[in-house]
Structures are given as C-alpha cells and as structure tokens.
Amino acid sequence: MKKLLIAVFLSMAILSPYSIAFAEEGVGDKFILELEGRYWMPNLSANIKSSGYSVSGVEILGTDINVKDDLGIKNENFFSGRLILQITKRNKIRFSYLPIRYTGEKQISQSISFEGATYIAGTTIKTELKADMYDLTYELDAIKGDIGFLGIIIGVKYFDLYGKLEAAGASKEGKGQAPILVIGLAGRIYPMKYFNLSGEITGLSVGRASIYDAEAAINVNPIKYVGISGGYRIMRFSAEDNGGKESVTAMLYGPFIALMVRF
Numbered sequence: 001m002k003k004l005l006i007a008v009f010l011s012m013a014i015l016s017p018y019s020i021a022f023a024e025e026g027v028g029d030k031f032i033l034e035l036e037g038r039y040w041m042p043n044l045s046a047n048i049k050s051s052g053y054s055v056s057g058v059e060i061l062g063t064d065i066n067v068k069d070d071l072g073i074k075n076e077n078f079f080s081g082r083l084i085l086q087i088t089k090r091n092k093i094r095f096s097y098l099p100i101r102y103t104g105e106k107q108i109s110q111s112i113s114f115e116g117a118t119y120i121a122g123t124t125i126k127t128e129l130k131a132d133m134y135d136l137t138y139e140l141d142a143i144k145g146d147i148g149f150l151g152i153i154i155g156v157k158y159f160d161l162y163g164k165l166e167a168a169g170a171s172k173e174g175k176g177q178a179p180i181l182v183i184g185l186a187g188r189i190y191p192m193k194y195f196n197l198s199g200e201i202t203g204l205s206v207g208r209a210s211i212y213d214a215e216a217a218i219n220v221n222p223i224k225y226v227g228i229s230g231g232y233r234i235m236r237f238s239a240e241d242n243g244g245k246e247s248v249t250a251m252l253y254g255p256f257i258a259l260m261v262r263f
Contacts, residue, residue, distance in 0.1 A: 026146060026147060026148065026188075026190035026193060026196055026221075027193055027194050027221040027223070027224055028194075028196065028219065028221035028224070028227050028260075028262070029149070029188070030224065031084075031086055031224075031225075031262035031263060032085070032086055032263055033083065033084070033085055033086070033262070033263045034083065034084040034086070034260055034261070034262045034263075035081070035082075035083050035260070035261045035262075036081065036082040036083070036084075036229075036258050036259070036260045036261075037079065037080075037081055037258065037259050038079065038080045038081070038082065038256050038257070038258040039077065039078075039079055039256060039257050039258070040077065040078050040079075040080060040098075040233060040252075040254065040255075040256040041075075041077045041254045041255055041256065042075070042077075042078070042233070042235075042252035042253055042254035043075055043252070043253055043254050044067070044068065044073065044075055044076075044102070044250070044251075044252055045068070045250070045251045045252075046066075046067045046068070046073075046129075046248070046249065046250035046251070047064055047065060047066050047067065047247075047248070047249050047250075048064075048065050048067060048114075048129075048163055048174075048247070048248045048249075049062040049063065049064045049065065049244075049245070049246065049247045049248075050062045050114050050115045050163065050172075050174040050245075050246055051113075051115075051116070051242065051245035051246060052114075052115040052116025052117070052172070053116045054116055054117075059116075060113050060116050060117075060118060061113065061245060062113050062114055062115070062245065062246070063111075063112040063113045063114065064247075065112055065114065067102070067104070067127070067129065070106070070108060070110075070112060071104045071106055071108075071125060071127040071165075072104040072105055072106030072127070073102050073103075073104040073127060073129065074102075074104065076101065076102055078098065078099065078100060078101070079099075080096060080097060080098040080099070081096065081097055082094065082095065082096035082097075082135075083095050083096075089141075089144065090140060090141040090142075090144055090151075091138075091139070091140060091141075092138070092139040092141070092151075093136075093137075093138055093139075094135070094136070094137045094138075094139060094153075094155070095134075095135065095136050095137075096133075096134075096135040097132070097133070097134055097135070098132075098133040098135070099130075099131075099132050099133075100129075100130065100131040100132070100133065100252075101129070101130055102127070102128075102129040102130075103126075103127060103128050103129075104126070104127040105124065105125070105126045105127070106124070106125060106127075107122060107123065107124045107125075108121060108122070108123055108124075108125055109121055114163075114165045114172055114174070115165075115172035115173065115174050116172065117165070117170070117172045119165070119167055123167050123168070124167060125165055125166065125167045126165070126166045126167070127163075127164070127165055127166075128162075128163070128164040128166075129162070129163050129164075130160075130161070130162040130163075131159055131160070131161050131162075131250075132159070132160040133157060133158070133159055134157070134158040134160075135155070135156075135157050135158075136155050136156055136158075137153050137154065137155025137156075137182070137202070138153070138154055138155055139151045139152070139153050139186060140152045146190075147189065147190045148187065148188045148189040148190050148196065149186075149187065149188055150185065150186075150187045151185065151186045151187070152183075152184075152185060153182070153183060153184040153185065153186055153200065153202055154181075154182070154183050155181075155182055155202075156179055156180065156181050156182065157179070157180050157182055157202075157211055157213070158177070158178070158179045158180075159176075159177065159178040159179075159180070159237065159239070160177055161174075161175065161176045161177065161178065161239075161248060162174070162175050163175075163248075174246070176239065176241065176246065176248070178209045178237075178239045180204060180206050180209050180210070180211050181204050181206055182202040182203055182204045182211065182213070183202065183203075183204055184200060184201050184202030184203060184213075185200065185201060186198070186199070186200035187199055187200070188219075194220060194221050194222065195218075195219070195220055195221075196218075196219050196221075197216075197217075197218060197219070198216070198217050198219055198231075199214075199215065199216040199217070200214070200215060201213070201214040201215075202214075208239060208240040208241060209237075209238065209239040209240070210237075210238050210239075211235070211236065211237045211238075212234075212235070212236055213233070213234075213235045213236075214233070214234050214235075215231055215232065215233040215234070215256075216231050216232055217229045217230065217231025217232075217256075217258075218230055218231065219260075224262065225261065225262045225263070226259075226260065226261060226262070227259070227260035227262070228257075228258070228259055228260070229256075229257065229258040229259075229260065230255070230256070230257050230258075231255065231256055231258075232253075232254070232255050232256070233252075233253070233254065233255075233256055234251070234252075234253040235251070235252050235253070236249075236250070236251040236252075237249070237250050237251075238250075
C-alpha cells in the first residue's frame with residue numbers, strides 16, 4: 001500500500017503534459033469552504049518511555065516499551081475532520097483534528113518501568129494511550145490553473161499526548177505537549193474533468209521533536225459540491241525530553257476514505 005504514494009506522484013508527473021493539452025477545467029477546486037470527514041485505517045508501530053521517582057525518592061529510568069509487543073495494543077481505526085477556507089484563488093487556510101485512541105490489556109513477559117513504577121513479569125497491565133493532533137496550516141498555490149495546482153504549505157502541528165498504565169488497582173500517568181512547525185508541498189492534477197490525483201507532504205524537526213506526514217489520493221467529484229476520496233497516509237512522530245528519559249516514537253500508515261462537501 002505504501003507504493004500508492006509513489007504511484008500517485010509519478011502519475012501526476014507523467015500525466016501533467018497530457019493534462020495541459022487535453023484536460024477540461026477540473027471540478028472540485030472552486031469553493032469558499034470545504035469540509036472533509038475521513039475514516040483512516042492505519043497500522044501502528046510505537047515505543048514510549050517515561051522515567052520517574054519511587055515512593056522513597058529514588059529515580060527509576062523508564063523502560064523503552066513497545067506498545068504492541070509489550071502491552072498488547074492492537075490496531076484501531078479513526079475518524080478525523082478537516083476544513084479548508086479558500087480566501088482567494090491561490091490562498092487557503094486549513095485546519096484538521098485527529099483524535100487517536102488506543103487501549104490494551106496483557107500479562108507482561110518481562111519487567112517494565114513507567115513513571116517511577118516497576119511492573120514485574122507476570123503482571124497484567126491495562127493500558128490507555130491518547131494523542132490529539134491539531135493541524136493549522138496556510139497554503140499558497142504558487143502554480144494554479146484549470147488542470148490543477150502546486151502549493152507551498154507552512155503551519156504548525158500540535159500534539160497533546162497522554163499515557164496510562166494500570167495494574168492491581170494502582171496506576172501511573174504520563175502527559176506531554178509538542179507543537180511542531182511544518183513546511184511542505186501539496187499538488188493536484190486533473191487527467192479528467194471529474195477525476196483528479198492529489199498528494200501532499202509536510203514535516204520538520206524542531207528541537208527534540210519531529211514529524212513527517214505524507215498522503216496520496218484518488219478523488220472523484222460527481223458534482224461541484226461533493227467529492228469522494230480514497231488514498232494512503234503515512235505519519236511518523238517522535239519527541240524526546242529530559243535528556244532522553246521521556247520519549248515517544250510512533251508511526252501510523254494505512255489507507256483512508258473520505259467525503260468532502262463544498263460551499
């Protein structure tokens with residue numbers, strides 16, 4: 001499925017000269033406000049670490065925990081929302097919200113430490129992981145015509161992170177926030193009037209936090225005001241604090257479907 005990203009971008013490049021010569025004006029890019037509802041079905045790969053202090057005040061370094069292998073976390077699907085406000089023909093403000101939620105329960109096979117508590121092998125641990133991602137960006141379509149556009153993106157992704165491990169009635173929690181500035185590109189090409197290929201990629205590293213977020217999609221617009229989309233998204237996030245004693249690394253990758261309504 002990851003090959004879809006490459007295939008869409010290559011298709012955009014290959015079809016571009018033909019589209020310039022033959023494509024009609026594309027349907028779907030003339031609007032003031034676009035609302036999108038998306039259903040994402042990603043696979044998860046993630047590790048977390050959170051150090052802390054025991055009751056007696058002794059520092060306990062956190063274990064680098066693989067959330068799937070060590071905690072029994074399974075893949076989940078998520079709904080997300082996005083709105084795009086087109087201020088002028090070439091200028092857009094975009095906002096999206098993605099709530100990520102995972103839970104798990106497993107009898108651990110080796111001792112792990114989290115937030116100053118150590119759980120010995122054989123303990124059954126219940127896990128709750130949350131991440132709310134807010135995405136606010138500005139897009140300037142530097143190149144735009146009837147057959148598509150190529151735009152520059154700049155903005156910020158903000159993460160609100162939460163983790164909780166619970167065993168035998170006792171629990172430990174870890175929290176953190178990570179705003180990350182991002183830059184990137186977005187593009188679209190119309191091989192046919194009601195059909196287009198789109199893709200975008202954003203990312204950046206700031207301090208000890210970094211992200212890259214890429215997607216490619218095939219979009220159909222049966223009418224001007226409604227569109228449907230299917231594609232593939234890859235997102236990788238990492239953050240580290242306190243000299244590496246606190247860290248999270250997560251990668252989500254998988255297909256999505258979406259419905260767009262325009263005004």
